[in-house]
Amino acid sequence: xxxxxxxxxxxxxxxxxxxxxxxxxxxxxxxxxxxxxxxxxxxxxxxxxxxxxxxxxxxxxxxxxxxxxxxxxxxxxxxxxxxxxxxxxxxxxxxxxxxxxxxxxxxxxxxxxxxxxxxxxxxxxxxxxxxxxxxxxxxxxxxxxxxxxxxxxxxxxxxxxxxxxxxxxxxxxxxxxxxxxxxxxxxxxxxxxxxxxxxxxxxxxxxxxxxxxxxxxxxxxxxxxxxxxxxxxxxxxxxxxxxxxxxxxxxxxx
Amino acid sequence: xxxxxxxxxxxxxxxxxxxxxxxxxxxxxxxxxxxxxxxxxxxxxxxxxxxxxxxxxxxxxxxxxxxxxxxxxxxxxxxxxxxxxxxxxxxxxxxxxxxxxxxxxxxxxxxxxxxxxxxxxxxxxxxxxxxxxxxxxxxxxxxxxxxxxxxxxxxxxxxxxxxxxxxxxxxxxxxxxxxxxxxxxxxxxxxxxxxxxxxxxxxxxxxxxxxxxxxxxxxxxxxxxxxxxxxxxxxxxxxxxxxxxxxxxxxxxxxxxxxxxxxxxxxxxxxxxxxxxxxxxxxxxxxxxxxxxxxxxxxxxxxxxxxxxxxxxxxxxxxxxxxxxxxxxxxxx
Ligand SMILES: Nc1ncnc2c1ncn2[C@@H]1O[C@H](COP(=O)(O)OP(=O)(O)OP(=O)(O)O)[C@@H](O)[C@H]1O
Ligand SMILES: [Mg+2]
Numbered sequence: 001x002x003x004x005x006x007x008x009x010x011x012x013x014x015x016x017x018x019x020x021x022x023x024x025x026x027x028x029x030x031x032x033x034x035x036x037x038x039x040x041x042x043x044x045x046x047x048x049x050x051x052x053x054x055x056x057x058x059x060x061x062x063x064x065x066x067x068x069x070x071x072x073x074x075x076x077x078x079x080x081x082x083x084x085x086x087x088x089x090x091x092x093x094x095x096x097x098x099x100x101x102x103x104x105x106x107x108x109x110x111x112x113x114x115x116x117x118x119x120x121x122x123x124x125x126x127x128x129x130x131x132x133x134x135x136x137x138x139x140x141x142x143x144x145x146x147x148x149x150x151x152x153x154x155x156x157x158x159x160x161x162x163x164x165x166x167x168x169x170x171x172x173x174x175x176x177x178x179x180x181x182x183x184x185x186x187x188x189x190x191x192x193x194x195x196x197x198x199x200x201x202x203x204x205x206x207x208x209x210x211x212x213x214x215x216x217x218x219x220x221x222x223x224x225x226x227x228x229x230x231x232x233x234x235x236x237x238x239x240x241x242x243x244x245x246x247x248x249x250x251x252x253x254x
Numbered sequence: 255x256x257x258x259x260x261x262x263x264x265x266x267x268x269x270x271x272x273x274x275x276x277x278x279x280x281x282x283x284x285x286x287x288x289x290x291x292x293x294x295x296x297x298x299x300x301x302x303x304x305x306x307x308x309x310x311x312x313x314x315x316x317x318x319x320x321x322x323x324x325x326x327x328x329x330x331x332x333x334x335x336x337x338x339x340x341x342x343x344x345x346x347x348x349x350x351x352x353x354x355x356x357x358x359x360x361x362x363x364x365x366x367x368x369x370x371x372x373x374x375x376x377x378x379x380x381x382x383x384x385x386x387x388x389x390x391x392x393x394x395x396x397x398x399x400x401x402x403x404x405x406x407x408x409x410x411x412x413x414x415x416x417x418x419x420x421x422x423x424x425x426x427x428x429x430x431x432x433x434x435x436x437x438x439x440x441x442x443x444x445x446x447x448x449x450x451x452x453x454x455x456x457x458x459x460x461x462x463x464x465x466x467x468x469x470x471x472x473x474x475x476x477x478x479x480x481x482x483x484x485x486x487x488x489x490x491x492x493x494x495x496x497x498x499x500x501x502x503x504x505x506x507x508x509x510x511x512x513x514x515x516x517x518x519x520x521x522x523x524x525x526x527x528x529x530x531x532x533x534x535x536x537x538x539x540x541x542x543x544x545x546x547x548x549x550x551x552x553x554x555x556x557x558x559x560x561x562x563x564x565x566x567x568x569x570x571x572x573x574x575x576x577x578x579x580x581x582x583x584x585x586x587x
Pocket of ligand 2: 043
């Protein structure tokens with residue numbers, strides 16, 4: 001199938017540090033890709049580059065055959081490239097109901113309306129409520145986000161990405177910080193996504209990775225060192241080396 | 255799916271919101287009527303408070319709701335005042351509604367221009383840009399004395415009767431009623447706007463613009479639109495000032511007025527229309543009482559009050575009261 005998402009030779013340095021080194025990755029509709037790698041490998045930076053939150057030094061990003069490298073994050077989202085954040089980014093003074101309503105209205109180009117209220121829009125309220133129920137946070141719909149637990153904020157973070165109905169979805173550790181009892185909801189929500197959607201998920205929990213992914217990409221020190229099937233990844237010598245190396249480093253630091 | 259009771263609660267919500275707005279309108283109306291009968295000799299002051307309240311509401315839209323730092327907001331107010339005054343003095347547009355319309359348009363244009371400039375920067379540079387704007391506007395009005403009367407101010411504004419029925423009188427009664435009605439209309443419109451999807455978008459931008467962009471929202475475009483609305487509101491305040499005092503001076507386009515508007519907003523509480531109204535009323539009323547009682551030390555007393563509010567009620571008078579009652583309500587529901 002043709003690529004819906006195609007990243008070529010992406011490069012980023014912070015000061016002297018090469019954080020993304022000639023990374024190329026493409027996905028077709030329906031792909032389920034796990035992006036893994038040791039801490040500090042450059043996974044989040046990759047997402048930030050692709051979504052336009054930071055600018056690359058070199059390389060290009062194609063979305064549905066269109067070069068979006070020069071477009072800002074807003075324009076990329078409107079073309080169907082949506083991400084979630086590793087560290088939750090929500091509006092502390094707003095409620096989950098308002099969050100999902102805003103995302104739905106934004107998706108439909110209705111967020112600029114001044115003489116209307118989302119609460120008087122049954123379609124928006126119903127869709128938002130259904131989404132919150134699916135993630136098990138409907139009972140918190142009218143609490144301020146600053147008053148709800150972090151694990152539940154993580155679920156809302158995912159809800160926002162889903163509400164935008166993306167074509168390409170990049171999830172940055174969606175299950176991190178979520179209590180064990182709720183990870184099943186996250187998994188289910190991701191499993192229920194439309195089959196023509198391309199999903200890339202960054203995740204450290206290998207059980208989750210193996211259940212989700214049909215393809216695994218390993219990033220270490222800013223470079224892709226493996227791109228293949230989940231079966232092959234555990235046997236790959238370079239991957240083992242990268243993980244062992246990082247753990248050995250971590251130990252020597254500690 | 256929403257269950258039947260949820261659908262009910264949607265209409266229940268709307269009723270609750272309308273009730274709250276109606277209470278707000280009734281409170282303004284009651285205060286307006288009380289002011290009319292209790293202070294019949296002070297109606298000019300009360301009308302000035304109303305005009306400044308529009309300025310502070312307007313400031314709240316960009317600072318309280320959108321998080322834009324500005325100390326140049328009187329530029330929008332002054333544009334409205336001079337717009338209405340020039341229309342009357344130079345073009346013979348003496349109908350007060352038409353003058354108001356000119357003021358609103360002039361304020362919106364000033365809002366657009368200063369929005370585009372101020373929004374180019376963030377944080378302290380943004381504040382500096384806003385200060386530059388008010389100084390430039392002040393200087394421009396000073397230099398263009400053929401149009402504005404320069405430092406003498408622009409006099410000779412003689413508004414016609416409102417709807418041809420109510421003449422502006424020496425006691426300022428008509429101007430006062432005109433102002434209160436204007437304030438109520440603006441208040442109702444703004445209540446609607448701040449809780450609309452657009453209002454939510456603005457609050458979102460203040461809390462996390464990166465998240466808004468990640469939803470596909472346009473930060474800059476939204477803020478510019480809010481600046482235009484803010485300009486319309488401040489322009490209405492300026493026009494009211496021109497119509498009621500029948501003279502417009504450079505003070506309506508000054509850094510001092512900009513800074514005082516910010517003080518009033520913080521005093522009342524940012525991010526709430528009630529906060530803006532209460533802050534204006536409290537500040538100007540207190541200023542009037544204290545300056546009459548103690549003409550030598552009133553500035554000191556006002557300063558001490560501000561420090562006390564910022565230290566002990568950092569959310570402002572209204573904000574602190576609101577969160578106090580919210581906590582109490584949760585303890586004993
Ligand atoms: N804005 C920045 N300025 C300087 N260095 C940065 C910046 N952002 C990230 N880095 C560095 O880039 C490297 C990669 O960071 P990144 O957050 O992409 O890693 P990651 O793979 O997502 O790690 P984790 O698994 O911990 O989330 C790290 O060494 C980090 O310190
Ligand atoms: Mg990361």
